[in-house]
Amino acid sequence: MQWLYGSAEGAAESIQVYHAMVDYVRSAVADRPHDSVVLASDPGDGPAQFVPCGDKPFAAILDVDETAILNLGYEALLAEGRANRQNLIAYQTSGTDKAAPVPGALYAVKAMRQMGVKVIYSTNRDGIAAAGTAQTLDKLGFGPAVHGDTLFLRGDASSNPEKDGRRETLSQRYCVVAMAGDQMGDFADLFNAKGLNIKTRRSMAAHGWAAKMWGNGWFLLPNPTYGPGLRGTMDEVFPPDKRWTPESMGNTAGK
Amino acid sequence: MQWLYGSAEGAAESIQVYHAMVDYVRSAVADRPHDSVVLASDPGDGPAQFVPCGDKPFAAILDVDETAILNLGYEALLAEGRANRQNLIAYQTSGTDKAAPVPGALYAVKAMRQMGVKVIYSTNRDGIAAAGTAQTLDKLGFGPAVHGDTLFLRGDASSNPEKDGRRETLSQRYCVVAMAGDQMGDFADLFNAKGLNIKTRRSMAAHGWAAKMWGNGWFLLPNPTYGPGLRGTMDEVFPPDKRWTPESMGNTAGK
Numbered sequence: 163m164q165w166l167y168g169s170a171e172g173a174a175e176s177i178q179v180y181h182a183m184v185d186y187v188r189s190a191v192a193d194r195p196h197d198s199v200v201l202a203s204d205p206g207d208g209p210a211q212f213v214p215c216g217d218k219p220f221a222a223i224l225d226v227d228e229t230a231i232l233n234l235g236y237e238a239l240l241a242e243g244r245a246n247r248q249n250l251i252a253y254q255t256s257g258t259d260k261a262a263p264v265p266g267a268l269y270a271v272k273a274m275r276q277m278g279v280k281v282i283y284s285t286n287r288d289g290i291a292a293a294g295t296a297q298t299l300d301k302l303g304f305g306p307a308v309h310g311d312t313l314f315l316r317g318d319a320s321s322n323p324e325k326d327g328r329r330e331t332l333s334q335r336y337c338v339v340a341m342a343g344d345q346m347g348d349f350a351d352l353f354n355a356k357g358l359n360i361k362t363r364r365s366m367a368a369h370g371w372a373a374k375m376w377g378n379g380w381f382l383l384p385n386p387t388y389g390p391g392l393r394g395t396m397d398e399v400f401p402p403d404k405r406w407t408p409e410s411m412g413n414t415a416g417k
Numbered sequence: 418m419q420w421l422y423g424s425a426e427g428a429a430e431s432i433q434v435y436h437a438m439v440d441y442v443r444s445a446v447a448d449r450p451h452d453s454v455v456l457a458s459d460p461g462d463g464p465a466q467f468v469p470c471g472d473k474p475f476a477a478i479l480d481v482d483e484t485a486i487l488n489l490g491y492e493a494l495l496a497e498g499r500a501n502r503q504n505l506i507a508y509q510t511s512g513t514d515k516a517a518p519v520p521g522a523l524y525a526v527k528a529m530r531q532m533g534v535k536v537i538y539s540t541n542r543d544g545i546a547a548a549g550t551a552q553t554l555d556k557l558g559f560g561p562a563v564h565g566d567t568l569f570l571r572g573d574a575s576s577n578p579e580k581d582g583r584r585e586t587l588s589q590r591y592c593v594v595a596m597a598g599d600q601m602g603d604f605a606d607l608f609n610a611k612g613l614n615i616k617t618r619r620s621m622a623a624h625g626w627a628a629k630m631w632g633n634g635w636f637l638l639p640n641p642t643y644g645p646g647l648r649g650t651m652d653e654v655f656p657p658d659k660r661w662t663p664e665s666m667g668n669t670a671g672k
């Protein structure tokens with residue numbers, strides 16, 4: 163939390179991501195891409211197939227929490243051990259301004275709009291938070307965020323409550339030139355498949371077709387404070403073949 | 418640590434940074450920049466002055482720890498509460514291969530070398546670790562790392578033991594087209610000035626001349642596990658004017 167919400171490093175990292183996104187979108191708009199950056203289906207080992215752009219209008223899809231806005235109000239509550247489900251809903255429905263733009267996000271949203279790209283927010287907040295989320299985005303300068311037009315929440319696409327459902331719907335209407343989010347599910351739900359082990363999940367993101375997407379249509383904001391990335395036993399995070407024991411401790415050294 | 422060393426998100430983030438770095442360096446090499454990305458002096462509020470490139474050969478400066486390599490061996494020890502100064506020195510001097518390339522780093526180093534850019538490692542490891550660090554870099558595929566040529570450690574520039582000293586020396590010899598690091602000190606030591614408060618430090622990185630550098634010559638790898646970014650009281654990380662209290666708790670609600 164200190165790193166993400168308080169540090170120079172955290173701010174610099176997100177500015178860097180949004181600089182890259184704006185540059186990328188500028189190129190895409192100048193030279194219309196054949197495909198959206200939305201997967202047409204699960205490519206498995208690849209190659210990946212993406213939804214064709216045709217002559218559809220340009221759009222960029224942004225996640226909300228810890229992508230467009232830093233939820234300082236709620237996260238401080240969490241840091242103090244006062245957070246719970248009821249408070250989260252109260253926070254999300256209140257239209258609060260106790261949040262701040264992610265550094266670089268406002269610049270990117272404005273720049274993309276000036277290029278004629280429609281900025282669409284897609285969040286996994288529940289539908290009950292539609293008005294509050296729109297209000298918060300408006301207060302922080304991200305508006306217009308209009309539910310059903312530039313703002314979509316969990317369950318808004320009938321086919322699938324996860325984000326893949328909304329991506330499918332949006333990529334039928336728009337040439338989606340870029341997506342930004344702080345979680346893998348902001349790009350494709352296949353990274354959140356049940357039973358996927360931690361090593362395989364990391365490997366999927368770092369090899370093959372997926373590796374090519376980072377900075378090339380898919381823009382990941384850093385969030386080391388919550389989400390499916392914060393998982394793993396010692397052996398899952400630190401592979402046994404990479405363990406090191408100082409000679410002074412010997413191989414049987416205890417703790 | 419789970420996020421940085423084990424997650425898909427952590428891997429994707431660093432791949433994204435290195436994609437951006439390679440693209441940036443390719444442009445710089447194609448169209449020689451007037452200046453290095455090394456500050457000529459502390460710009461204060463700006464504008465910033467950078468060291469001129471002249472017709473010097475191209476170089477890129479990379480930090481080592483958590484920029485080129487993930488120190489799985491030592492960090493696992495840290496996670497287990499078994500790390501100390503003596504073990505750190507043993508690890509750094511041992512030439513260990515109990516580390517892994519940061520995802521994307523090997524690709525970037527190879528790509529930049531193919532463009533004729535000299536890749537130079539600059540680390541704040543002590544001079545005693547020169548041979549061990551070179552060995553580790555070689556074992557992981559980052560070589561050649563030759564002390565005094567492509568590898569520099571703390572104290573290697575006589576003028577100043579911090580990285581500014583080495584940047585000054587290197588920018589006299591090279592047109593430094595890009596720098597990569599996981600800490601602000603990998604770009605300019607002014608971010609680590611004594612007495613700099615947390616809010617000011619974040620603001621310095623996120624506004625004015627410095628904000629423009631992220632992704633434009635300065636490439637920050639995410640590291641939420643150690644360093645000066647991990648500081649701050651509740652009030653420093655979560656500004657008081659951004660605190661939020663659920664109505665159900667009232668303004669005087671306790672913890």
